[in-house]
Amino acid sequence: MTNDLEADVLICRAGAAGLTLAIDLARRGVSFRLVEKTSEPFPGSRGKGIQPRTQEVFEDLGILDKVVAAGGVYPMMRDYRDDGSFIVKEFGERSEATPAEPYHIPLMIPQFLTEKIMRDRLSELGRRVEFGCELTGFEQDGHGVTAHLSRSTGEETIRVRYLVGADGGRSFVRHALGITFPGKTLGVRAIVADAALTGLDRDVWWQFNSGDMQRMIAICPLGGTALFQVQAPVPPEGEVDLSAEGLEQLIAERTGRSDVKVQAVSWASAYAMNARLADSYRAGRIFLTGDAAHIHPPTGGQGLNTSVQDAYNLGWKLAAVLRGAGDELLDSYEVERRPVAEEVLGLSSRLLDAGKRGELRRGREVHQLDIGYPQSPFALEPVSRRHGLRAGDRAPDAPVKGAAGQPSRLFRLFVGPHWTLLVNGQRGVASRPGLHIHHLGERGDVVDAFGCVRDAYGLAPDECLLIRPDGYVGAILTLDAEGSAQLETYLDRVGLPSCGEGSK
Template identity: 65%
Template sequence: MNEQCAVDVLICGAGAAGLTLAIDLARRGIRFRLIEKNHQPFHGSRGKGIQPRSQEIFEDLGVLDRLFAMGGVYPTERRYRDDGSTLDADPIEHSAATSAEPYQQPLMVPQFLTEQVLRERLLELGHRAVFGCELTGFEQDADGVTLQLNGRAGPQTLRTRWLVGADGGRSFVRQALNIGFPGKTLGVRALVADVQLSGLSSTYWHRFGEGDPQRQIAICPLAGTQLFQIQGPIALDAEVDLSAEGLTAMVAQRTGRDDIQVHEVSWASAYSMNARLADQYRIGQVFLVGDAAHIHPPTGGQGLNTSVQDAYNLGWKLAAVANGAPEALLDSYEEERRPVAASVLGLSTQLLDNLQRGDVRRGREVHQLDIGYPHSSLAAGRADRAGARAPDARLRGAAGQSLRLFDLYAGPHWTLLCVAGTSADVAPRPGLRIHHVGLQGEVIDDQGQMQHAYGLAAGDRVLVRPDGYIGAIFSSDEGARLEGYLLQVGLPSVISPESSR
């Protein structure tokens, strides 16, 4: 790396995406700086749903139990009819957890609490975001990026190898790169407000005026807080009073009730819904993640989750190249993540159309467990499995202890599972953990769950990426292909002192 670079990565934006990337880089020992132009953390709940795939990511990053303790399940919806009757319904399709998919239900955690947990985790790893520090300009060359920053200590110039724009839908980084952001304004304007109120039970998600844009309003208790979130469509050209008095009046007008009183507004916004996707996710040494690369309508709880997964995809690749992997590895970031965002934008827009017709049901389509990268340049070997999410399974260690595959995957490393019957060993190397699965191995698939989830033959070797996707599956006679793949992703063999004797 060019010696004049003060850090490997400068992350611009300390929201959920920027914090996720920072945590991933911190646990890999990569030099980075995380800056945020705002002087304090975001205190609203624009995003509040953590989908099952993101729960798996947060488990790996060491924060999932904290999020579950802080948040809660989505409440039952209570729909109020014009005749005064109510109908209680659960909009979320419930499925039981399985050994392959241990998380099946969205978790509600207000965004400001999610980001608080992520900041605390980052601090445990020895880092913190720098608030009140704005990126005002940058120039890049083949070796890195020269940045102009303006913070509390005044203007500063900083040199970094890579710049990551995690700075939201109005991204300065994206605009400075002149990257197109095509899409459309969806013709829907809405308000969202986190408030303290009285007159409604915190047991239900209350919905009034379903299917009527003039009267529709939803009031949802925010898990882990004493707050409720008010959501509802508003006229495209309307002046909206977001004060406690103004929101109380709107609630009364739309519900026909005067007993619901808003006492305090913690955060509120009136916004137009958009669906947009950046033309490129990378130019040279500069990358876009999260809302800087794609913005969604809030339906289906996809925006924050897609952003977190962008960061989780990019983090290990930046670290690998920083440690000597081929630069071409970074090309796979846009190759993998941009098609995912395009698909999610379509889903979110369809769910918005459904919501406007009064259909609020959500099922597996929002869980993001079926997202994969089968067409990626990093998917090799068995075409039916390479690029797919790596399932979990319950196993037993040779010492008798219970294990999960996710226990073996947890951390910043690659994992190689060698099924009994493997004829040729793979040499140990930094960044790769090798496990032999079988009665004579250190891991035993005593319930057959791994075999059921992966469909492996004797001698197969499964290479699982640091972000929990199957990179490749090779048979026992494909040792050369496996070694070539490991070299491609920055895991060359190392000649040990013992082998050189």
Template identity: 40%
Template sequence: MTVLIAGAGPTGLTLGIELARRGIPCRIFERAQRLFLGSRGKGLQPRTLEVFDDLGVLDAIRAGGMPFPKFRLYSGTEIVWERPLHEMLGIEETRPSPSVPYPQPWLIPQWRTDEILHDRFVQLGGKVEFDSEVIGVEQDDDEVRITVRRNGIDEVITGDYLVGTDGGRSTVRKLLGVGFEGETYETEQTLVGDVRVDGLTGTACHILTHSGDVMKRFSLWNLPGSDHYQLVATVTDAAIPTLANVQQLLADRTGRTDIRLHDLRWISVYRINVRMVDRFRVGRVLLAGDAAHVHSSASGQGLNTSVQDAYNLGWKLAGVIGGAPDELLDSYEAERMPVAAQVLGLSSAMHARNFRPTTGSAPAIHQLDITYRGGPLAKDDRATPGELRAGDRAPDGLLPDGTRLFDLFRGPHFTHLTFDRPAEGYDVEPGTHVLVRPDGYIAVISPETDAVEQWLARFGTAPVRRMQPVA
């Protein structure tokens, strides 16, 4: 049984890791000749850090990044103020606790995240097939066939499932004829690129303006462990971006000629799209990441949501291949489509706000509160449910012997906990059983162990780690 994956970005690589560590053969096809070169999706949210902990890459991610620096607003050459990320976004700062081990977002350029995920995939025996473009898709009840073009030569490759993780312009999505509904901001474009900078000091998100107006800015972000900065500027009509016209844009926006840009490593201009598919699955073909949903980069949700699509899908694909019913795979769309819709709304609201002050409620961008309550895999039969419900993220916590719950959850297995008393993050009665899925979400909360066993008999093909009692 082989899973074919189109696209070697964070989504495809995460899915490859998830399958490889479960012993499921997979092939990743990437039309480019190498991994992505740019810093584009540079912010990892707390929930994604938890995912990367489970995947075995968190140490490398932490070594390759840094906490988000402060935002520094300039009026000409004068520094007007410095503010931390949570103040800029108008959100509450997440505090560390036993149940939330990684409370703060992490800054790391996407090219480094891709390298780390690629190295982990290779470590598990995987290989990305570069310069290999998927140009055709056919399927029947038994298999999926893709046409891959390499060096002008077409080859038909057969697999059991195909996952399109090939970005916002997804070829797989177009070949399936899946709708991609939404809107494009026609009059607004964004320049994003990586460039070296002379004339700036300190580590910050440098918001450069002429007179302190944050609405007319040219931003330069320090990138950890790199001599390059990420440049970001919103424009209404962008010509083909070159180093010369980007330098001119900087001068026009800020009035400054003392800052010199050079060594432009990568640059892109794009219109903001807010779109999502009407289906995540067509038979044996599934869509994930930007192939399924695109939106503004405001609030830093894109790469994170894409990684978590793959994290949700990986264990389900492996489960169905291992003998679980097909409805387990259907639950991927049922769980992730509402999340994608919510993220589109959040990102659009944050984009419209554009760092302006607000008196409204602060949105949660950390993704720790994503839940699948009421979904097809959530069973909670307590007479009086507590704050924590089936479908929620399973919190971390410390056991009396110093063991973290995340240490128990780490790996491609289910975890069955029995509680003697309520614990940090788990407001449950003595004798309550909690079944944690391989992706760290709660499948079952019940006073009866039979409820756990019935769920596992239906959907569980992975090993189960049983820990009792937890007190």
């Protein structure tokens, strides 16, 4: 047992949120421990949809290509009527890619494959998950958190600066803090199972009895595997047989087909759908992220995605405060992310109601590309700016060329843990560690060869735009005397010291 500082951050549980936070902290050189009470990785497919905004996050974290290679796109849905006829339809809206939005349709990949890719990325960065290690208690004071850990080899007490509870809807951390989790049970109980079966082709998503909550069942081929995911509402009470025999009987009863044979079930769960939101995301030096802070029905394909983006928002802020930024930056985590969860809860609940009527269809609203933080205390722009891109908006992509003529993209300039400053013109800005400065226009190092930067950003001459490490616009300013002073103050606030100043 030791009470010496063991790490800067302790992350409780290694699901998608915990892994995202760990990858982000690792690439920033922040010391942390990532503990997972189970002895093995999560084996199921629960969060299988990767929305376009999360694909952008994954590109920044260095895992998108592997996620795409391991998964696939959603198949068409074959929706059967009672008379045996069917219609084939898109499950969601399919839009075209644009220069500003290069990823335009959700990907399908089972959660266990996504998390494996994330663990592999963490290993590349020299870090790992501590499986079989459970957080059993903690206390905090003004300087840090004392955490008690348990594993088969014994007990351990460690001292860290911050604790992050990424430990799911039944969060131990949230309960121990006494943070309430108001919301409601939505009156729907369902099963989800990953099964090896025969009798169904893998080129469509099979749907039967849409809108009938007593008989509905969906059977979807899981991209990147030989498995199918089986989803169905079930009675609110009583045992549910999730064995291969039980699933085979359920499929036969609800499809009228006796030719579908279930060979094995690799993972299955019965659960009641809830919509709940924690009253607070922070208690001193302790934070909640992902399902520990919000849970909602799976109908919008939002759960894993919202969790990833929670952690992506928190990671750079923790790193900045550890290096000298003010504590107000950590307060902005809840200010920015809790309203997003409120919207997601409403969206998922509305889509669940549509599903009950057999009218479920996902559109742009599930892609999460329109999420922004315009009310953030770290969104700075002139009062006069009333049009186009605003501070707090997601920063669009755009194809560009370097001054040497090679093709590139703005997202390629943004990749990494740094801030990015785009300057329209040749106004000088003092460099700072952690800030990458690029100039557009004549004699700039970035050439808007196709006019896409102009279209997406609408920067006026001598205007600059500051992109946060998580891909949102932090500030839009004109580099006159007043604007330059505002920029310098902003950079100080977010922990980017002037050259030679060092960390506080």
